Amino acid sequence: MQAKSDSGELTVTERARRTQIIAAAIETVAELGYSRATYRQIAARAGLSSTGLISYHFANRAELVTEVVRDVLARFGAFVVERLDEHETAPEQLRAFLTAQIDFSRGNRASMLALRRIQADTEITDSQTRTFAELVESDHAALAELLRQGIRRGEFRDFDPDAMALFVFALRDGVLSRLHDAAPAELDVIRQELATMIDLATRR
Amino acid sequence: MQAKSDSGELTVTERARRTQIIAAAIETVAELGYSRATYRQIAARAGLSSTGLISYHFANRAELVTEVVRDVLARFGAFVVERLDEHETAPEQLRAFLTAQIDFSRGNRASMLALRRIQADTEITDSQTRTFAELVESDHAALAELLRQGIRRGEFRDFDPDAMALFVFALRDGVLSRLHDAAPAELDVIRQELATMIDLATRR
Amino acid sequence: MQAKSDSGELTVTERARRTQIIAAAIETVAELGYSRATYRQIAARAGLSSTGLISYHFANRAELVTEVVRDVLARFGAFVVERLDEHETAPEQLRAFLTAQIDFSRGNRASMLALRRIQADTEITDSQTRTFAELVESDHAALAELLRQGIRRGEFRDFDPDAMALFVFALRDGVLSRLHDAAPAELDVIRQELATMIDLATRR
Amino acid sequence: MQAKSDSGELTVTERARRTQIIAAAIETVAELGYSRATYRQIAARAGLSSTGLISYHFANRAELVTEVVRDVLARFGAFVVERLDEHETAPEQLRAFLTAQIDFSRGNRASMLALRRIQADTEITDSQTRTFAELVESDHAALAELLRQGIRRGEFRDFDPDAMALFVFALRDGVLSRLHDAAPAELDVIRQELATMIDLATRR
DNA sequence: CATGAATGAGATTTCATTCAT
DNA sequence: AATGAATGAAATCTCATTCAT
Structure with a gap:
């Protein structure tokens, strides 16, 4: 960053470019x-004439990768929270939670894919990992x-909530991984079976 | 590879180096x-005098990455198959299947981590993806x-086996992701809850 | 080339660097x-700070070699054509053709030498060979x-024009090969003898 | 060279390998x-199991390249000299000289091609150039x-013998360059025209 | 703000050569 | 004599980043 003000505030144009x-x-x-997402490729897709502009912003x-992660997670979280608020009981919310995530992923395939890839590369190493881990946490x-x-x-049986949360996320990830390869019919079966499974696993 | 025979057969030394x-x-x-696993880093960890030796082999x-994947999957598969053979009924085998994978992963953390990372980077792009996808398949x-x-x-209830297979793998991956971060006590809980969950989800 | 426009148009600076x-x-x-004309050597002679700059352009x-060939042939061709245009009869043009080539070669020794060397290395192998062969053709x-x-x-006797063209080019190459080693006096003799020979070989 | 005797004498086996x-x-x-004739490629074509063997010999x-040149030129020279000896008058010998070279080249295409390529790469630079230049000389x-x-x-007109020698070699090279690309019919024309040209250029 | 150009570090790969066996 | 393995220098190419304009 060359001549950027240190105030931390961004102009409208700047924000738009970012x-x-x-x-x-x-x-x-x-x-x-x-590993193949170079500045050159990114600049080309953004219609920028110079990779220098990325370094400028x-x-x-x-930092760019961190912002990507932050962006995706923010949109994802907002989407899910909104859906959750429409429901009252825990079983309904749990179902809404899963449904929302699958729905979001369907409409934001690239974002979710990018997220997974960054996560896999980054996991342990970086300083930004912390950000990532905290968000997941x-x-x-x-x-x-x-x-x-x-x-x-009394809406659920008595299981360990942390373990179950882990399982729910895991099942979500599993379903997401099939979301774009599977035929629609197969996907309906998967969703139905997922609902059944969660119900069996959590009901009293 | 300089003047290496095209016979495809490797000498003992060569195999050892590989x-x-x-x-x-x-x-x-x-x-x-x-993305940071460069030849230089690999050579350093292998105690090699030059990165050229990697290109030599x-x-x-x-090809190196493919061999890494092949190696991990071969060891992993052998381990699991051996465990499965010790059991007869489907529920027992299912439980053994999960247990074996978790056990293997505990003893081969780096291998599993490397596998996941390679998979995430590779997914769509390469020709070797096919190998990968076929094995998963x-x-x-x-x-x-x-x-x-x-x-x-009649040992299980009547669910869709493909969907359930997907869930089982998903749960496995979820557990594996916690395997090394979680405290032992927490891990015991997770395993116990996993068994319960699978049981509830599959029993008649 | 990092984020260079695909339009195929080059800026002034870029063209200058190339x-x-x-x-x-x-x-x-x-x-x-x-075989010894490495980027390092070229960069050194061009006063460039890094070989990366060559790859950048x-x-x-x-591509670099192709451009070298194109550049030399373009300058060479322009020079010869201009000379030819000054003459009318075929014998005069033939003489001018040879003279022009020899004159150009005297003032562009390095270019001609480079051309010959590239041609000898390239001959059969490459795709760019076609460009080369077509131009020669x-x-x-x-x-x-x-x-x-x-x-x-009726300005020449009745010979096979393709064969004679081959001979003329051959004689040109032969003379060029002596152009820089021979003493000026010897060169004058060679030129005089060449004119005589061509005359004897082609006149009615 | 590792354990080779310094006597300069080679065993039969050694000579055969070379x-x-x-x-x-x-x-x-x-x-x-x-530039693409690497030890690896050479070893492969020689049926050798190691490039080290080339370095050994x-x-x-x-040195290898020098020996290649020496070998080709020796065979070439022997062939031509033998042909020359069959003729008496200078015009006959001149014709035989050219014919012999063309004939040799037809039967030793690879040798002549290799020679030309090495010559083009080597020309000025090396110490071996001297050998080369001397032989040509x-x-x-x-x-x-x-x-x-x-x-x-009185068998020829009065021309400069050095210049004409240069031309004869040049014409030879020109014909040789067409030797393998041209159709047989075209080649016959070329040969006939060459004979005529030489005759016109040299006769009284 | 943005651009084109340049930079230099670093990546993979190839090569002739050396060496122990 | 010959082989397989190893070496390390060097080559080409790519990249994120910097900088003058």
Whole structure:
């Protein structure tokens, strides 16, 4: 960053450019994989004439990737929370939770794919990992709390809410991985079976 | 490879070196992530005098990565199959299947981590993807068949075996992802809850 | 080339750099021979800070070499054509043709040497060979046509124009090969004898 | 060279191996071009299991190339001299000289091609160049002497023998360059025209 | 703000050569 | 004599980043 003000505040134009670059980065990572998502590719997809512009708006590659992750998770979280608020009982919310995630993923394939790829490459190493882990952690905590309430209210059987939260996320990931390869008919079966399974596993 | 015979047969020394390099590559990918697993890093971990030696033994990076994948999957598969053979009924085999995978992963953390990372980077792009996808596919088919038999024999309730296979793999992956971060006590809970969950989800 | 526009249009600076690199490449090939004309050597002669700059301006070595060939042949062709246009009868044009080539070669020794070396290395192998062969072919066709006209007009005896074109080019190459080693006096003799020979071989 | 005696004398086996390697090198350079004629390719064509064997028999690449050149020129020279000896008058010998060279080239295409390629790459630079240049020089001198005698005896007109020798070699090279691409019919025309041309250019 | 150009570090790969056996 | 293995230098190419304009 060359002549950028240190105030931390971004102008409208700046924000727009960053958004545009982030979107292009998501697209690129989803399409080519993390290791092939170079500035050149990103710039091409963003319609930028110079890779220098990316460096101008992001301190370095790590910051760009962090912003990509933040962007996807923010949109994802907002979507799910909105859906959850429409329901009252814990079983309904649990079902809504899963449905929302699958729905979001269907409409944001590239984002989810990019997220997974970045996560896999980054996992342990970086400083940004912490950000990542914390976000995952807070997601987990929220679901576990939902489950805990359901147990307390007698809406679920008495299982370990942390373990179950883990399972729910795992099942979600599994379904998501099939979301785009599977035929629609197969997908309907999977969703139905998932609902049944969750019900059997959690009901009193 | 300079004047290496095209016969496809490898000498003892050669095989040993390849194994050594593959092991170092696994270690490196697990430690640094796929995109940072350069020849230089791999050579350093393998105690090699030059990165040229890696090129000498593997035609290119893709071949090395393929061999890494092949190696991990072969060891993994052998381990699981041996465990399965000790059991007769489908529910027992299903439980053994999961237990075996978790056990293997505990003893081969780097291998599993490397595998996941490579898979995430590779997914769509390469020709070697096919190998990967086929192996996953055949794993899936085997588990689905196990479940199908269990249903036929009346040992399981009547669910869709393909969907359930997907769920089982998903749960496995979820558990594996916690395997090394979680405290032992928490892990015991997870395993117990997993068994319960599977039981509830599959029993008649 | 990092984020270079695909439009195929080059900026002024870019064109200048390419020209500079091409000139350095010619110099290098002429001086060291094709196989020793590495990017490092070329960069050094061009006063570039890194070999990466060559890769930045040329997609790969093949493109650079192609451009070298194109550049030399373009300058060469323009020079010769201009000279030819000054003459009317076929015998005069034939003489001018040879003279022009010899004159050009005297003032562009490195270019001609580089051309010959590249041609010798490339000959059979590459895709760019076609470009090369086509250019040689069209040169040959042009000369053969000139000779054909001369025969038709009765300015030459009745020989095979394709064979004679081949001989003329061969003689040119032979003279060129002596151009820089021979003493000026010897060269004058060679030129005089060449004129005589061509005259004897072609006149009615 | 590792444990080779310094006496300069070679055992029978050694000589055979060197010959075999030289032959493979000729083949390789002719086929792939000088810059792609690596030890690996040469070893493969020689049926050797290790490139080390080439290094064992030749001090370095330069020596191998020198030996290739020496081998081709020796065979070539012997062939031509034998043909020349069958003729008496200078015009006959001149014709025989050209015919012999064309004939040799037809039966030794790879050798001639390799020679040309090595010459083009080497020309100015190397120490071995001297060897090369000297050989060419002595060929030239021999032809010039033949021509000089013909003039003295009144069998040729009065031209400069050195210049004409240069032209004869140039014409030879030109014809050789067409030798393998041209159709047989075209080649017959070329030969006939060449004879005519030489005759016109040299006769009284 | 944005651009084109340049930079230099670093990646993979190839090569002739060396060496122990 | 010959072989397989190893070596390390060097080659081409790619990349994120910097900088002058």
